[in-house]
Amino acid sequence: MFLLPSAVILSVFVLYPIVQSLWMSLHDWSMFQAAHEFVGLANYAELLDDPRFWNALTNTIVFTVVTVPLQVVIGLLLAVALSRARWWAVFLRSVYFFPVISSFATMAIVWRFLLSADVGPTAAWLRDAGFTPLDALHSPTLALPAVILVGLWKNVGFTMVILVAALQDVPESLNEAAVLDGASPWQRFIHVTIPSLRHALLFTTVIAVIASLQVFDQVYVMTRGGPLFHTETLVTYMYEQGFREYRSGYAAAIAWVLFLLIMLVSIVQLRLFRYRDVE
Numbered sequence: 001m002f003l004l005p006s007a008v009i010l011s012v013f014v015l016y017p018i019v020q021s022l023w024m025s026l027h028d029w030s031m032f033q034a035a036h037e038f039v040g041l042a043n044y045a046e047l048l049d050d051p052r053f054w055n056a057l058t059n060t061i062v063f064t065v066v067t068v069p070l071q072v073v074i075g076l077l078l079a080v081a082l083s084r085a086r087w088w089a090v091f092l093r094s095v096y097f098f099p100v101i102s103s104f105a106t107m108a109i110v111w112r113f114l115l116s117a118d119v120g121p122t123a124a125w126l127r128d129a130g131f132t133p134l135d136a137l138h139s140p141t142l143a144l145p146a147v148i149l150v151g152l153w154k155n156v157g158f159t160m161v162i163l164v165a166a167l168q169d170v171p172e173s174l175n176e177a178a179v180l181d182g183a184s185p186w187q188r189f190i191h192v193t194i195p196s197l198r199h200a201l202l203f204t205t206v207i208a209v210i211a212s213l214q215v216f217d218q219v220y221v222m223t224r225g226g227p228l229f230h231t232e233t234l235v236t237y238m239y240e241q242g243f244r245e246y247r248s249g250y251a252a253a254i255a256w257v258l259f260l261l262i263m264l265v266s267i268v269q270l271r272l273f274r275y276r277d278v279e
Helices: 004-025 042-048 051-081 087-101 104-114 121-128 143-167 172-180 185-196 198-213 217-222 234-243 248-272
Strands: none
Touching: 004 248, 042 248, 051 143, 051 198, 051 234, 087 143, 104 143, 104 217, 143 198, 143 217, 172 185, 185 198, 198 248, 217 234, 234 248
16 A cells, blocks of 8 residues: 555556557557557667667767766776865865756757857867867767767766765775785775775766766757767667657667667676675
8 A cells, every 4th residue: 555656656657658668669650640550570670770770879889888987987086086074175076066966958058169169268269379179079080079078077976976975984994904914005995995885886887887878968969969970879869760750669669779788788787796795
């Protein structure tokens, strides 16, 4: 009885849409059609021959492979540097965390303005310094790195805050014992700090991977998947197919491929980070 209200809400707003999207992926589904022809796995078979799908998948994987390690490493370094209870450390933690609580769409508009080669302040500074401004967001080679840079700026504060909280729970007795054994600061960091952060590192890594595989808002606002689809990701392609081409069945198939990819990567991560405590 206590679980019934939550179970009803979960079923209506989570479970039913999941089942419905799977059903849609098996049909030639469009919101403008009264009847939806059952096509089985035809939408999934079409994905195999769709170069835009493979391009979006490649961009998504590149974005994830580059972003996640940098986000975790930079977040860890910031957490170690700012874990002290000093006023300047608290202030800097707030500064680094501010982008996390800001609207990504709003921040992407700001960055699009900053990186503009026509009206952006960065371009004006480069001209004043005697350099030719780089139109990064319209460059096939620089657009994706620019989007990755903005993603790191936005999300590294989240990793930092989680790891700062985890660092405060590291037993001081372990560090004291390591000092008595003659361990250097680097050895204490590798053999004491890192093992003590394994739960937090697992959490931040899994969350970062899931968020990176679902990247949408910053790409859509900054580049719309361009130039020439060089920044198009699975979610932006799914959006284009579902809400611009009105191919809801095909978009649902893309969503299920993304779901299976996220589930597979998450399982692999949980297996890799699995450990056994020694009594």
